[in-house]
Amino acid sequence: xxxxxxxxxxxxxxxxxxxxxxxxxxxxxxxxxxxxxxxxxxxxxxxxxxxxxxxxxxxxxxxxxxxxxxxxxxxxxxxxxxxxxxxxxxxxxxxxxxxxxxxxxxxxxxxxxxxxxxxxxxxxxxxxxxxxxxxxxxxxxxxxxxxxxxxxxxxxxxxxxxxxxxxxxxxxxxxxxxxxxxxxxxxxxxxxxxxxxxxxxxxxxxxxxxxxxxxxxxxxxxxxxxxxxxxxxxxxxxxxxxxxxxxxxxxxxxxxxxxxxxxxxxxxxxxxxxxxxxxxxxxxxxxxxxxxxx
Amino acid sequence: xxxxxxxxxxxxxxxxxxxxxxxxxxxxxxxxxxxxxxxxxxxxxxxxxxxxxxxxxxxxxxxxxxxxxxxxxxxxxxxxxxxxxxxxxxxxxxxxxxxxxxxxxxxxxxxxxxxxxxxxxxxxxxxxxxxxxxxxxxxxxxxxxxxxxxxxxxxxxxxxxxxxxxxxxxxxxxxxxxxxxxxxxxxxxxxxxxxxxxxxxxxxxxxxxxxxxxxxxxxxxxxx
Numbered sequence: 001x002x003x004x005x006x007x008x009x010x011x012x013x014x015x016x017x018x019x020x021x022x023x024x025x026x027x028x029x030x031x032x033x034x035x036x037x038x039x040x041x042x043x044x045x046x047x048x049x050x051x052x053x054x055x056x057x058x059x060x061x062x063x064x065x066x067x068x069x070x071x072x073x074x075x076x077x078x079x080x081x082x083x084x085x086x087x088x089x090x091x092x093x094x095x096x097x098x099x100x101x102x103x104x105x106x107x108x109x110x111x112x113x114x115x116x117x118x119x120x121x122x123x124x125x126x127x128x129x130x131x132x133x134x135x136x137x138x139x140x141x142x143x144x145x146x147x148x149x150x151x152x153x154x155x156x157x158x159x160x161x162x163x164x165x166x167x168x169x170x171x172x173x174x175x176x177x178x179x180x181x182x183x184x185x186x187x188x189x190x191x192x193x194x195x196x197x198x199x200x201x202x203x204x205x206x207x208x209x210x211x212x213x214x215x216x217x218x219x220x221x222x223x224x225x226x227x228x229x230x231x232x233x234x235x236x237x238x239x240x241x242x243x244x245x246x247x248x249x250x251x252x253x254x255x256x257x258x259x260x261x262x263x264x265x266x267x268x269x270x271x272x273x274x275x276x277x278x279x280x281x282x283x284x285x286x287x288x289x290x291x292x293x294x
Numbered sequence: 295x296x297x298x299x300x301x302x303x304x305x306x307x308x309x310x311x312x313x314x315x316x317x318x319x320x321x322x323x324x325x326x327x328x329x330x331x332x333x334x335x336x337x338x339x340x341x342x343x344x345x346x347x348x349x350x351x352x353x354x355x356x357x358x359x360x361x362x363x364x365x366x367x368x369x370x371x372x373x374x375x376x377x378x379x380x381x382x383x384x385x386x387x388x389x390x391x392x393x394x395x396x397x398x399x400x401x402x403x404x405x406x407x408x409x410x411x412x413x414x415x416x417x418x419x420x421x422x423x424x425x426x427x428x429x430x431x432x433x434x435x436x437x438x439x440x441x442x443x444x445x446x447x448x449x450x451x452x453x454x455x456x457x458x459x460x461x462x463x464x465x466x467x468x469x470x471x472x473x474x475x476x477x478x479x480x481x482x483x484x485x486x487x488x489x490x491x492x493x494x495x496x497x498x499x500x501x502x503x504x505x506x507x508x509x510x511x512x513x514x515x516x517x518x
Binding site for chain 1: 409411412414415418419420421429433434
């Protein structure tokens with residue numbers, strides 16, 4: 001498997017003056033790495049340099065024993081020669097081609113076209129295959145962009161805030177799609193994101209970027225919380241249904257996007273009816289609160 | 295009796311000029327849109343010059359350049375036996391330069407209007423610059439290409455000053471319709487002038503009408 005190592009230095013002209021991007025990273029093969037940071041911290045630039053769309057002032061990129069960039073030798077492998085798949089923030093689907101043509105375009109000369117069918121299945125694009133991109137919703141475009149990036153079976157999948165424009169339901173669905181292909185095709189994936197929940201759910205490793213430097217890295221739970229959190233949880237939600245089961249009652253409560261089932265006695269439900277706002281709490285532990293350290 | 299030659303010369307000239315311009319303007323506009331070289335600004339200015347210069351200025355310099363007594367004209371005549379001044383080939387060269395901005399500017403605007411991510415996405419899929427140009431960029435700027443073609447064609451039909459300076463007024467060779475009209479009016483043949491003028495008017499009107507309707511439909515149905 002291919003270990004990815006890179007060292008990058010580049011002066012960026014950000015909104016609040018000049019800033020030096022200066023990072024050194026090692027990525028184990030098969031990992032899903034999130035790059036987290038405020039906008040303007042240099043996240044997208046890292047992806048662009050890895051993709052070969054932007055040149056670093058100084059630096060090197062090595063994939064196993066292959067060199068992609070070595071500024072000391074003046075070497076810069078063009079984007080076309082790098083085995084990558086990239087999903088752009090605005091999806092960059094080709095407007096003149098249908099969904100299927102977008103995917104077919106990505107095929108390499110002589111490559112077996114069954115991969116296109118496979119991706120159409122996985123990404124649930126069967127119904128949309130003859131549609132032009134302008135007819136698709138944000139989530140659908142995203143799925144096409146992801147599928148297109150995977151046609152060449154890349155080594156490295158680069159995702160530039162792919163989910164930021166989507167509503168939360170669509171986001172969760174697409175997170176699952178990304179995780180599925182990440183595992184299925186044994187990809188090494190780099191995901192730029194500024195959504196903590198997303199990173200927590202998906203990433204093996206997170207790099208926290210501030211003003212062009214990595215200030216923290218590691219497993220999301222170690223990076224964002226000092227130690228594993230346990231204790232009392234308490235949420236507000238809305239009663240969806242109350243069902244009798246033998247001698248007890250099951251109250252289903254909608255909290256966020258999730259339905260939580262809570263056991264209740266006859267006394268508890270006397271005051272409850274569908275649509276009531278309720279508090280669901282666990283009393284056994286003391287609650288803890290921790291600032292998310294960045 | 296009306297002589298159809300000037301009209302034939304006019305449309306032949308416009309057609310050849312447009313084809314040559316299309317071949318030149320696509321790479322030129324591509325370079326202007328994506329190059330980061332400093333010299334780009336100079337080239338952009340040169341391309342735009344025919345838009346602001348009086349055609350007689352351009353014609354005057356071309357006349358000097360093509361003249362068999364001067365450097366370039368002498369060279370061409372000596373080595374290739376080509377005489378550009380007062381010839382149809384000379385007219386074509388003059389028209390290409392004169393109509394260059396009308397072809398380059400719309401195509402340049404088309405390229406600039408595309409999201410840079412389209413080109414980058416194509417590169418990230420392993421496609422070369424040429425594959426990207428023909429499969430992704432050009433198909434997405436069809437209205438700009440059409441506008442360029444039509445403006446260049448129409449503008450060449452309307453040429454007067456440059457043609458008069460370097461083409462002379464040789465019937466069947468370099469006498470175009472716009473000059474023929476001038477000629478007929480000078481000799482008080484109002485009827486003939488009227489026929490030429492009316493034909494030019496109608497042809498130009500129909501061409502522009504066709505383009506505007508196509509572009510309107512294209513923008514409306516582009517995404518279906």
